[in-house]
Structures are given as C-alpha cells and as structure tokens.
Amino acid sequence: MHAIYKICPASAWREAERQGVFRGSPDDIRDGFIHFSTAAQVAETADKHFFGQSGLFLIAVDADALGKALRWERSRNDELFPHLYGELDLGAVIRIFDLHTRSDGSHDIPELEP
Template identity: 60%
Template structure:
C-alpha cells in the first residue's frame, strides 16, 4: 500500500494553514471530528463527488507514516476503508501540493499519483 494519502482543499484555506503551520481541517472535517483523506485509488471519485465544478483547489499529498496513531482507516463509501486523521495535520507530513484545475470537460485534472 502506498504511504501517500491525499487531501483536496480550497487554495485559500490551505494557504492559511501554511501560515499557521498546521491544518485543522475544512468545515466538514471539523464537524465530523476528523480530517478526511483519500488514497490514490479513491481521490478521483472524492473530487467528482464532493468538489464537482469547483475551481481554486489544491491536491495535498501526505506521508501517512508521519501521522502516527491518529490516522485510522475506517469504513466509508460503499464499505471502502478511507484514511481519517483524528488530529490537526502537521505540515511536516506534507510531501507535495499541486493545483487541481478543471479540464474543458468539467472534471479535475490530476497529476500522476503515487499508488495509482
């Protein structure tokens, strides 16, 4: 299994996290009590389901090995296990940040992901 998991976030929210040195989560994360992540095999569907048509998004790649015991894989969509972080994200665990633009067909254009 890949050590890299992914978070999609609005650029303004992520830039604020960079200034603060940590990411506490998007409003949905805070409401649910954990930060939602996706694996490489899940993140395309996550973008289509939760971020359809949205611009100014970033794709954040995180080294799950640096998250410790606060990271749990739990059942979510259609019984699949999704990574959930029960803590703020320490930005030291972030390995890369990419823009996630919309293509002409309205779907997001992803870079090549580790684990695909």
C-alpha cells in the same frame, strides 16, 4: 513511505501555511476528523465532493508520519478511507498539486504515488 491525499481550497491551505498547521475544512471539523483519500480514491472524491469547484490543491501527505491519529475506516462503497483524528502537521506534507478544473466541471487528477 505511503501517501494519502487531501483535496483542499487553495485559500484554506494558504491559511494553514500561515498558521503552521491544518485543522481541516468545515466538513472535517463537523465530522471530527480530517478526510483523506488514497490515490485510487481521489478521482471519485473530487467528482463527488468538489465537482465544478476551482482553486483547489491536492495535498500529498506521508501517512506513516501521522502515527496513531490516522485511522482507516469504512466509508463510501464500503471502502477503507484514511481519517486523521487531530491536526495535520505540515511537516508530513510531501507535495502540493494544483488541481485543474476542466470546462465540464471535472478535474485533471495528476499521476499519484499509491
């Protein structure tokens, strides 16, 4: 198994749990795919897109369970990022972490499986 990660407001994730599927954030919907990060990319993603935000979850997902809808595409720093073209089946979720916000606006990133 190989994990990828999604940072998501807790309120949006709770709504996804009620609906049984995650369709993405407003940015994901605008871009046409759900943005994910690898373990090595999470900290920079948190700083770049979520700095100062609280009430966030970090969702660990089994990339192997996503099939052909998951594509690896070049993005920030010319690195390959996982992009899901479609809805996220909650059955692929491995773990949900609370992403704690520090007083300086950065986040405590848990130790993650690559």
